[in-house]
Amino acid sequence: xxxxxxxxxxxxxxxxxxxxxxxxxxxxxxxxxxxxxxxxxxxxxxxxxxxxxxxxxxxxxxxxxxxxxxxxxxxxxxxxxxxxxxxxxxxxxxxxxxxxxxxxxxxxxxxxxxxxxxxxxxxxxxxxxxxxxxxxxxxxxxxxxxxxxxxxxxxxxxxxxxxxxxxxxxxxxxxxxxxxxxxxxxxxxxxxxxxxxxxxxxxxxxxxxxxxxxxxxxxxxxxxxxxxxxxxxxxxxxxxxxxxxxxxxxxxxxxxxxxxxxxxxxxxxxxxxxxxxxxxxxxxxxxxxxxxxxxxxxxxxxxxxxxxxxxxxxxx
Amino acid sequence: xxxxxxxxxxxxxxxxxxxxxxxxxxxxxxxxxxxxxxxxxxxxxxxxxxxxxxxxxxxxxxxxxxxxxxxxxxxxxxxxxxxxxxxxxxxxxxxxxxxxxxxxxxxxxxxxxxxxxxxxxxxxxxxxxxxxxxxxxxxxxxxxxxxxxxxxxxxxxxxxxxxxxxxxxxxxxxxxxxxxxxxxxxxxxxxxxxxxxxxxxxxxxxxxxxxxxxxxxxxxxxxxxxxxxxxxxxxxxxxxxxxxxxxxxxxxxxxxxxxxxxxxxxxxxxxxxxxxxxxxxxxx
Numbered sequence: 001x002x003x004x005x006x007x008x009x010x011x012x013x014x015x016x017x018x019x020x021x022x023x024x025x026x027x028x029x030x031x032x033x034x035x036x037x038x039x040x041x042x043x044x045x046x047x048x049x050x051x052x053x054x055x056x057x058x059x060x061x062x063x064x065x066x067x068x069x070x071x072x073x074x075x076x077x078x079x080x081x082x083x084x085x086x087x088x089x090x091x092x093x094x095x096x097x098x099x100x101x102x103x104x105x106x107x108x109x110x111x112x113x114x115x116x117x118x119x120x121x122x123x124x125x126x127x128x129x130x131x132x133x134x135x136x137x138x139x140x141x142x143x144x145x146x147x148x149x150x151x152x153x154x155x156x157x158x159x160x161x162x163x164x165x166x167x168x169x170x171x172x173x174x175x176x177x178x179x180x181x182x183x184x185x186x187x188x189x190x191x192x193x194x195x196x197x198x199x200x201x202x203x204x205x206x207x208x209x210x211x212x213x214x215x216x217x218x219x220x221x222x223x224x225x226x227x228x229x230x231x232x233x234x235x236x237x238x239x240x241x242x243x244x245x246x247x248x249x250x251x252x253x254x255x256x257x258x259x260x261x262x263x264x265x266x267x268x269x270x271x272x273x274x275x276x277x278x279x280x281x282x283x284x285x286x287x288x289x290x291x292x293x294x295x296x297x298x299x300x301x302x303x304x305x306x307x308x309x310x311x312x313x314x315x316x
Numbered sequence: 317x318x319x320x321x322x323x324x325x326x327x328x329x330x331x332x333x334x335x336x337x338x339x340x341x342x343x344x345x346x347x348x349x350x351x352x353x354x355x356x357x358x359x360x361x362x363x364x365x366x367x368x369x370x371x372x373x374x375x376x377x378x379x380x381x382x383x384x385x386x387x388x389x390x391x392x393x394x395x396x397x398x399x400x401x402x403x404x405x406x407x408x409x410x411x412x413x414x415x416x417x418x419x420x421x422x423x424x425x426x427x428x429x430x431x432x433x434x435x436x437x438x439x440x441x442x443x444x445x446x447x448x449x450x451x452x453x454x455x456x457x458x459x460x461x462x463x464x465x466x467x468x469x470x471x472x473x474x475x476x477x478x479x480x481x482x483x484x485x486x487x488x489x490x491x492x493x494x495x496x497x498x499x500x501x502x503x504x505x506x507x508x509x510x511x512x513x514x515x516x517x518x519x520x521x522x523x524x525x526x527x528x529x530x531x532x533x534x535x536x537x538x539x540x541x542x543x544x545x546x547x548x549x550x551x552x553x554x555x556x557x558x559x560x561x562x563x564x565x566x567x568x569x570x571x572x573x574x575x576x577x578x579x580x581x582x583x584x585x586x587x588x589x590x591x592x593x594x595x596x597x598x599x600x
Contacts, residue, residue, distance in 0.1 A: 040433070047439055146349075152368070275446070
């Protein structure tokens with residue numbers, strides 16, 4: 001009898017508590033939604049809505065001059081794909097992104113280790129390393145445009161002194177398809193290296209110091225510690241750095257637009273710059289939108305990687 | 317950063333210095349070249365054969381003076397600063413409550429929203445600028461600095477929310493609970509008690525949002541057509557390149573004048589940014 005009494009008494013005493021807690025949680029949820037709403041609404045209007053419009057444009061025949069808007073199915077995509085330049089544009093986009101980010105992933109890891117160490121003049125080195133990132137892309141590209149000038153580039157002077165070029169010879173870096181592509185790759189690597197380094201540095205600073213010290217005490221050498229402990233622990237954050245780098249390089253039009261104008265010929269044209277030339281300069285919004293939309297599958301894939309990483313971390 | 321790793325072996329120390337020098341050259345060489353160029357006189361600059369790093373004529377400040385007196389460079393800077401500040405203000409007003417909600421109030425259902433907001437950051441302006449130029453026209457903002465003010469939060473809000481969630485989470489919840497016991501409302505506790513605690517985080521978000529707006533090229537190129545409304549990124553290349561004539565010294569000076577102060581501020585805030593990034597990304 002007493003057992004039953006206590007058994008039934010227990011829920012009675014806890015019930016108001018849980019109810020209040022649930023009510024509090026509901027209220028938190030309501031407040032939370034209200035606080036989230038403005039930011040989410042803003043993003044829906046200024047990112048979600050234009051994204052939907054971009055997709056609609058690509059299935060229509062909309063141009064800059066007219067307000068005519070007819071759905072034409074896949075015709076615009078077909079026009080975009082059958083442009084003789086299109087396969088090259090896609091290829092350049094992947095080549096420039098792939099090679100520049102392969103370089104960045106190696107350099108940023110090394111540079112992060114350098115900046116994590118103590119040395120004299122570190123403040124100044126860090127300042128120089130940050131510069132390519134803090135210079136607006138367009139102005140950074142202008143500096144390179146001058147540095148790679150067909151006549152007054154300092155690289156010609158170096159090459160002449162090293163005997164690669166005869167006296168008065170010119171490399172004309174931006175005049176040859178291969179060298180121009182290499183130049184775009186160099187600028188993209190140069191400007192994305194600082195952010196990648198900072199991200200890896202963040203990862204490096206979160207590795208517990210005692211793990212490293214313990215392994216040092218255990219007699220693991222530098223390379224053993226690097227490949228056995230540090231790099232595996234850094235791998236997820238290096239992936240984050242790589243994702244940022246790929247998104248910024250893959251979708252950038254400023255470097256190509258300023259440095260090469262897509263040239264020589266259309267040898268360095270990428271999807272983003274091509275979309276601008278077609279959509280704004282050419283006045284054909286729908287074809288431009290379709291060209292830009294070809295970036296979407298890759299970006300969607302990257303988003304999927306982010307989602308997988310996020311859910312895996314929650315699973316841990 | 318400060319209190320970095322001590323390198324004990326001689327070989328290790330030499331490698332660190334060699335690598336540091338290597339990276340300083342890679343990252344800094346274009347700026348050395350730009351700085352030398354900015355101070356050169358025309359006949360000195362446009363001559364080949366001699367060491368291009370040496371001055372054969374005395375350095376001049378004319379190219380920098382020209383920038384400020386004969387071009388709308390000051391106007392470009394002013395436009396960029398106004399656009400950056402207002403866009404950053406919008407960003408803060410919207411992302412502080414959103415980040416607080418995600419850090420404290422939403423619980424499990426907030427996770428997909430947080431991921432969704434971050435994924436927005438992966439949608440690049442180059443994908444959106446064509447329909448966006450139509451939206452801007454419909455809103456009547458074409459060729460106005462307001463066109464840029466309203467679109468920039470589209471990419472600054474996601475990054476800011478992400479950083480701020482991390483900073484909010486670093487504050488122990490007991491502090492707000494105590495404030496609420498003391499009679500503050502939830503929001504009162506957030507504004508009066510939590511925000512002051514994350515002031516360094518707020519500064520970081522301001523610095524990074526502001527500089528992110530300075531990076532944009534394509535929106536500014538697509539939406540603004542008159543010089544008086546242009547930002548630095550678009551104004552400089554359109555006004556200092558006339559046909560085939562490039563005013564190289566002034567162009568170089570314009571880049572250095574913008575890049576150096578931002579890099580100095582970044583260098584100061586880097587540790588906080590790394591901390592915010594670690595809180596947001598690494599710990600999740």
